Each structure stands twice: as structure tokens, then as C-alpha cells.
Amino acid sequence: MTASTLVGIQSMPGLVILYASIVKKKWAVNSAFMALYAFAVVLICWVLLCYRMAFGDELLPFLGERVATEPLYPMATLVYFQFNFAAITLILLPGSVLGRMNIRAWMSFAPLWLIFSYTVGACSFWGGGFIYRWGAINYSGGYMIHLSSGVSGLTAAYWVGPSIKSDRERFIPNNILLILTGAGLLGIEWSGFNGGAPYAASIDSSIAVLNTNVSAATSFLVWTCLDVVFFGKPSVIGVVHGMITGLACIMPGACLLQSWATIIIGMLAGSVPWASMMIIHKKCTWLQKVDDALGVFHTHAVAGLMGGLLMGLLAEPHLCRLILPKDTRCALYGGNGGVQLAKQIVAALFVIGWNVTSTLILLMIRLCIPLRMPDNQLEIGDDSVHGEEAYTIWGDGEQYDQRKHGWHAMEVTSPLS
Template identity: 60%
Template sequence: MVTPFYPMASMVWFQCVFAGITLVILAGSVLGRMSFKAWMAFVPLWLTFCYTVGAFSLWGGGFLFHWGVMDYSGGYVIHLSSGIAGFTAAYWVGPRSKKDRERFPPNNVLLMLAGAGLLWMGWAGFNGGDPYSANVDSSMAVLNTNICAATSLLVWTWLDVIFFKKPSVIGAVQGMITGLVSITPGAGLVQGWAAIVFGILSGSVPWFTMMIVHKRWSLLQHIDDTLGVFHTHAIAGILGGVLTGLFAEPQLCAMFLPVVNSKGGVYGGSGGIQILKQLAGGASIIGWNLVVTSIICVAINLIVPLRMTEEQLMIGDDAVHGEEAYALWDDGEKYDSTRHGQYSDDTSHNKASIGATQVV
């Protein structure tokens, strides 16, 4: 066995962050109404019985890994699984309040842009770090990540201009995210020209499902996916996986994958089989997340309610904890300890909370 050139602690932390970000993405589907107690139970159960199974099957030596399904940096393990699991959890938790669904404006576009910039920058380490070394593979991954994200951002913005007659900052960020997600399964496995194709499709296909299909399909309208994680991560993730099966370059595959002679469909020969493998691998991740997430949600609901009460929904999921993210001058607090329960340390928390409100 070859000893790696990095401490095992580095690998543990790298993989822990992957697992953590998957849950953060998933949480975007159930924001604004899932009970915090239910979420505390959901996190360890989902990580144990859902995420780790997919991660091992594709990365850790499982059956999809040995069969040759390509997922360079988590298009399936992270994004497809979080998108499907989030959509499934949103079904079981139920929708937000009618008021929140009808009007849900962005809180701070400037902070969103700052976060988007950090996300884009961090994705270079996310994809570039997967070979666990500085080599041609990691360099291609970083380059392709930026090419695809930039192309996708532009395509999404163009579509907004064409159909809605004006560009949108939020739309541009959505396009950036779908580009980053789409290139993730093939970041170090495709050439730069293929990354442009990834970007064109990742900026248009999720745009179409979000802006057109979503408004016409009753199922998508019925399930309240708060941040549209299904479109930006599940759709973009499966799209990137299939495109990887089409455009994976043989020499880059040989540097990274365990199965010899792996290549995409455009390179002829046995490459066409790779597309079928990618579809089957995606179906496996979708099926597992759909079933296991449903079982977890049903089991938790037998012990604690998945959903906040209507009264709690009215005051908001931050105020119900006795804290408010944005308490404006003279607004007062929506949390009433006589109606919504006491803090475990009532005196100190109330003083701190009131002081913060008065300072603002």
C-alpha cells in the first residue's frame, strides 16, 4: 500500500467539510418551517444512513466506484444527493406559511454577492484539491471550474435579458452556482473546450427547469423547495454527471480513475457505455436518497414534529429562538417568553437580547 504524502488528519477534515456542506445545501430546501429539534435529529441520521452510503459507493471503494462511474468531486455525492434529499424532505415537512411563499425577497443582495465571490473562490480548492496533489489533473480542475462557472453565469444572464428584458444579479449568481455544480463531477476529467459546453448547458437547462417547467408542473409548485435546491443542485448535478460521461478525456481519466480505459462517449470505442454508467449511477443516488430520506423524516415525525407550529411560523424561525437577525429601531421583539416558552437561562439571555435590540 502506497503511503500518501499528506497526514490522514487532512483527509479526514477534507471529507468532513464535504459532508457538512452537503447538509448546508440540503437545509436550503426546508428553510423557514422545519422544527429545530427535528433538524437536530435529521442531521446525524441522514449523514449516517444516506450521505455516507453514496460517498462510499462512489469514492470509498464501493460498487459504483469499481464499476467506473465518474464523480470527480461530488456532482453526485454532494449536489445530486442534497438536491434530491432536500426536495424529499421539503415534501414531508410541508410548505412555508402562505405569507412567506407569496413574498420572499432577498434580504441583502450585497452580502449575497460577497458570499458568491467567496463560494466561487473556495470552489477552486473544492475541485482542485480532489487529486490530493498538485498535478495536471488538479490544474485542469481549477481551470475548468472557472471556465464553466463564468460561461454559465453569462448564459443565465443572457436568458434573463432575452425573456425578462433585464439582467438580474440574483440570476447571475444562480447561473454561477449551476456552473460550479455542473462541472464538479468532471472538473479534472474534461478539456477546457468541454468546460465551455458544460457552462452553456448548466446556464440554460436549470434555468429552463426553474423558470419554465417549475411554473407549469403542479408537483414542483406543491413542494416548497425554499431556495430552489432541486434546480440548482440536483438538475445541475445530474446534468454534469451525464456530460462527464460524454466528454471525459482518456488521458485525464487514466490519471484519476481506478477503471482502465475509461473515457467519454465522444472519444469512441467503449466510451458510449460510460454515459449509461453515469445515468445508472445517478439513478442509484436518486433512489437511495429518495427512499432513505423519506424513512428518516417519517421516523422523526413519530417522535417530534417535523414542522414548526403555525404560531411559530408567524413570528419567524429566528425570533422563535428569542433572537432576531434584523431588529430595526422601535420594532421590538416578536418573541414573547410568556407565550413561546422561556430560555434555559432566562435572565441573562433576555438582558442581552433587549440590549442588542436597543443598541440597534
């Protein structure tokens, strides 16, 4: 229950604050609402349907019965714990479409994606499904959470379409200090993610928490150094990206690594996604056409994929015996280690393929509801979509009235006039 609470705080208020502050002022309310709605709708769907699909006896009759780990505590605790994993996965996804997706389309898409995408993956990796039995490593969600949300976010951004030109050219955060508040909650509470995954306060839980923070710190520092070397100055938003990529990259095997391997993963987490976002994205014509608002593909999909593949190389065999259903020997430790790496690759391809296919749900929704807001709403933002504004100050998205703003207003209201 403690771990569940920590993971829940990552979503509310962590990601709610992060999303509301990292977008333009005119999209703060809309971005926070998308996260809040996802948290609520996931809980209802999870209790009514999705938990049984993912962790019950069988997902579908033709798939056969599954073999899952039974925790030594009430089922209600596991239901709530796994709900928080599902919720944060869905909340990460709209980071790719903030500031332009029709809110009604999002309200329709969120429960459908949970049922047809996330639940199937959770069954396969954690609920005793075929990937679990096969022995692919996905300790607490690098594939199931970050790769799935990053891939789905990118394909959703493609189907929804880009923001208006003014937002694409200048999409600046409205509050840097609140970004750090949201990111701080996200990072500190990550111990609930990886520390709670063994279902016990055990040796592997302690190792997971330590490795999680070492990876995040290493990635943070590497991303900062790269910003200084290439751009001449460190970026606060950059270090937030670096922290998140370090956390995402360690998740597939947080309790399966020795300290030196964790530092290597942190270094790669701070450099590979950085290169993907800062260099490859700018040179790839297709990625340039897809408006991934917060770079979710780079910070989550790339980092999660890399972490899963690295488990096929660096996971320590004795630690693997603590959580995996069969003996595992990764490539660096000899033997049949290449087989484990192959399993990691195939598992990643399954997640990518299934999530690309699942986002076709948006095409069905598009038959009834436009996926993208009309341009007149995109120009105004929160005031048009929700009738609310985040701050009671004039700014982007509001009509400029010379009677209220500028020199004319000073002339009218000045006591000297």
C-alpha cells in the same frame, strides 16, 4: 490542508452568510443557525464514526473489502478534507426547507442523514466501493454532493410541508449585497473542492481549477443573458444561481475535460437549470406543491445530474487515465463510449434512489417531533424560535404597534405637539 480550509470557508462563513441574507429578515438567524449546527454535528459524527464507514476497510462485512486511493500524507489530513465535503453537502440540503422546518427536527435529522445517506454514497464513489471499482466518473462530487443534497432537499421539503401563505407569496431577500458576499466566498473557495480532489498539487489539479472557473463564468453569463431576453433585466440573484449551477455541473469531471468541452458544459449549466426553474417548475403541478425554498433541486440536483451524464459524453480518455481505476472511453471519443454513459446513468439512479429512501428518516422523526413549526412561530420567525433578531429595525414578522410606528408615534414624540 489548504484545500480543506478553502472548502471549509465555503460552509463557514460562505453558506452561513448566503442563507442568512437570501431569506426574509425574520428567518435570517434561523437559517444561519441551521448551517452552523450542521457544520458542527458533521465534524463530531465524522471523527467518531462516519470516516471509518466511508474510507475504512469496509462499510459492512457483507460488502467485502474495498480498494481505495491512498494519499501520501497523514490520515488526519484526509479525515479533515473529507469532513468538509460531507459538511457542505449537509449544509446545502436545508436550503429547501428554510423558514419552516422545526429546528429540533433538523437537529435530529442532520446526523442521521449523514450516517445513513451521505456516508454510504461516499463509500460507494470515493472510498473504493462498488461504483468506484465499476468505473463511473464522479471526480469531486457532482453526484455525491449536488445530486444527493438536491434530491434529499426536495423530498425533505415534501415531508416537512410548505411555508405559510404570506411567506410563499413574498419571500424576498433581506440583504442583496450580503448574498453576493456569501456567494463570492462560495465561488472563490470552490478551487479547494476541485483542486484538492486529486490529493496532490498535480496536473489534474491545475486543469480542475481552471475548468471550474471557466464553467462558472460561462454559466453566469448564459443565465444573465436568458434573464435579460425573457424578463428584460438582469438579476443579481439570478447570476448567483448561474454561478452555482456552473460550479455544480463541472464537479463530476473538472479535470477530465478540454477547454472547449468545459465551455459547452458551462453553457448547458446556465440554460438547462434556468429552464427547469423558470419554466418547467411553473408548469409542473407536483413541483408547484413542493415548497423548495431556494430552488436547491434546480441549482444542485439538476446541475449535478447533468454534469455527471455529460461526463459519459465529453470526458477526454487520456485525462481519465490520471484518476480513474480503469481505462475509460466516453461516447464522443468512440469505441465503447456508450458503456460509460450507461454507467453514469446507473450511478445517478443509485444516488437518486438511495437519497429518496434516506429521507424516510423524517417520518420516524415525525413520530416524536413535528417536522414543521407551528403557524404562530412561522408568522413571527426568529424572535419566536430563537429569541433573537438579525437586525434591530422593525420589519416582517414583528407586531405592528401604532404607539411606536407610523403617524401616531410622530404625534406623540414631536416637539411641536
